Amino acid sequence: MSQFFSIHPENPQARLIDQAVAILRKGGLIAYPTDSAYALGCHIGDKAALDRIRSIRQLDKHHNFTLVCRDLSELANYARVDNADYRLIKSKTPGPYTFILTATSEVPKRLQHPKRKTLGLRVPDNKIALAIMEALGEPLMTSSLILPGDEQPLTDPYDIRETLEHQLDLVIDGGYCGMEPTTVIDLTGDEPKLLRQGCGAVEEGEYLS
Numbered sequence: 001m002s003q004f005f006s007i008h009p010e011n012p013q014a015r016l017i018d019q020a021v022a023i024l025r026k027g028g029l030i031a032y033p034t035d036s037a038y039a040l041g042c043h044i045g046d047k048a049a050l051d052r053i054r055s056i057r058q059l060d061k062h063h064n065f066t067l068v069c070r071d072l073s074e075l076a077n078y079a080r081v082d083n084a085d086y087r088l089i090k091s092k093t094p095g096p097y098t099f100i101l102t103a104t105s106e107v108p109k110r111l112q113h114p115k116r117k118t119l120g121l122r123v124p125d126n127k128i129a130l131a132i133m134e135a136l137g138e139p140l141m142t143s144s145l146i147l148p149g150d151e152q153p154l155t156d157p158y159d160i161r162e163t164l165e166h167q168l169d170l171v172i173d174g175g176y177c178g179m180e181p182t183t184v185i186d187l188t189g190d191e192p193k194l195l196r197q198g199c200g201a202v203e204e205g206e207y208l209s
Helices: 014-024 047-057 071-077 083-091 127-135 157-164
Strands: 002-007 031-032 038-043 066-067 097-103 118-122 140-144 169-174 183-186 193-196
Touching: 002 014, 014 038, 014 127, 014 140, 014 169, 031 157, 038 047, 047 140, 066 097, 071 083, 071 118, 083 097, 127 140, 157 169
Parallel strands: 002 169, 031 169, 066 118, 097 183
Antiparallel strands: 031 038, 038 140, 066 140, 097 118, 183 193
16 A cells, blocks of 8 residues: 655655655655646666556666756756757756656666667656655656556656556655656757657757657
8 A cells, every 4th residue: 555645846845855765765656746747757777666666657678757957957868869859958947847868887787778779768847756856865766657558648746556456565645746748858869859748848949759
């Protein structure tokens, strides 16, 4: 049975943030708010929690997981980025964008796409998510909370608890945060490529489609 924390979206309670981080460090799987929709998150080094995400979402080994970071200072530890790509990422960060990047050797192979050696990376504009990562001191391994057969993420924390209360360790109620997933931009090629149009705005002609 999952725990359920109501955390203020503008002034997250430090006590509850610390409790959420303790759950993550013990191998817990959480549902938490971002600036696009609710997401599933776990400790970056936890294979068992990652497998639980795969089971809940029925994901195959080719799925790109996303590292959710508190700021761009963590970028170089996990991805190879040239100056042009960095400028693009900085212009969209923090915000509801996921960037597909070439992984560095710091990233465990199980978190990378098995053939392309890539991963997703993003910095959300959400105070609860940022507070969790600040207290944790490292990124969260994350996947959108889209259940098998659904096209949109779950948006209501009470529905999340009712649906997944036996599969999660914690559900964080951070209020309504939208129902669209992030916009996904692939930066592993010669030019940026739009892979998914989500809630992050894209100017006409800005990316290859």
